[in-house]
Amino acid sequence: MNRFVAGLVVVVQGLVLSACATSPGKDAPPPPAEGAVAVDAYHIGVDDIVQVNVWRNPELGITAPVRPDGKISVPLVGDVTAGGHTPEEVAKDIETKLSAFVRDPQVAVILTDLRSHEYLSRVRVTGAVRQPVSIPYRPGMTVLDAVLAAGGITEFAAADRADLHRNAAGETGAYAVRLDRILGRGDLSTNFPVAPGDVITVPERTF
Known part of the structure; x- marks a missing residue:
């Protein structure tokens, strides 16, 4: 029995380590914003x-x-x-x-x-917003700040399918942003801090 328990512990530990090493999915929060240039x-x-x-x-x-x-x-x-x-x-x-x-x-x-x-440090908002913009990054800026700078979303926006695109270590990741919840309910769980070079895309609804 002791051997069985010990073996089970090893398996569980291996699964935990494997899960920790897995890259974040689309709905995972983006990595912290980096303020310095390497x-x-x-x-x-x-x-x-x-x-x-x-x-x-x-x-x-x-x-x-x-x-x-x-x-x-x-x-x-x-x-x-x-x-x-x-x-x-x-x-x-x-x-x-x-x-x-x-x-x-x-x-x-x-x-x-x-x-x-300064050009590389801009944050861009594209898609179904009233005025697509490229704005200078400033510390503390969030997705909502950037979207509001773009005049908000249009009536054709699919606010529940917006994405934040970020390049980190040479790879671009997409992170789901629920603009419908941010703007309609005040749910800030996906109001991520933005980083220099981020691109926020707001697709249009399909009819």
């Missing part, structure tokens, strides 16, 4: 200010904004594409090009002003 994974954008430092060669360093064509000009090597790349990728590209002029160059690329991040 600079190591940040992709440089137009108007961002970058600082390029070359070890033992300070005269080759620059601080400059990324041009509309996504490039910066670096002494000796000329134009280097920065837009769409991480600081580490840009540094390696500059090192490769500088190696024709400098022995064993060591380059560091530092972001000093994330000007393009």
Whole structure:
């Protein structure tokens, strides 16, 4: 009997661990909003200010904004594409090009002003709302705040089938938002806090 009980405990523990590891379903709350940008994974954008430092060669360093064509000009090597790349990728590209002029160059690329991040930090509301909008994210903003900024829903909206779309770790998840309950009953259980880059979609009813 003791062996049976011990075995049953192990099975139950395994089921619990398996359930905890399962990814959240469509109706699960979205992950907490992240207020900070992971600079190591940040992709440089137009108007961002970058600082390029070359070890033992300070005269080759620059601080400059990324041009509309996504490039910066670096002494000796000329134009280097920065837009769409991480600081580490840009540094390696500059090192490769500088190696024709400098022995064993060591380059560091530092972001000093994330000007393009304002665009990435917007929250968008689309679909059956009175005025689809793209609004700047602010701490504490919720789904209801964003929908009200869009003028509310139209008479054709399927408010019970709205979704919050969020990209996390390279994967986009959809989370059910019951706008009918939020607006009609004051039920705020799905009035999730939004995060930079979120998209709220409100479909139309099918007749």
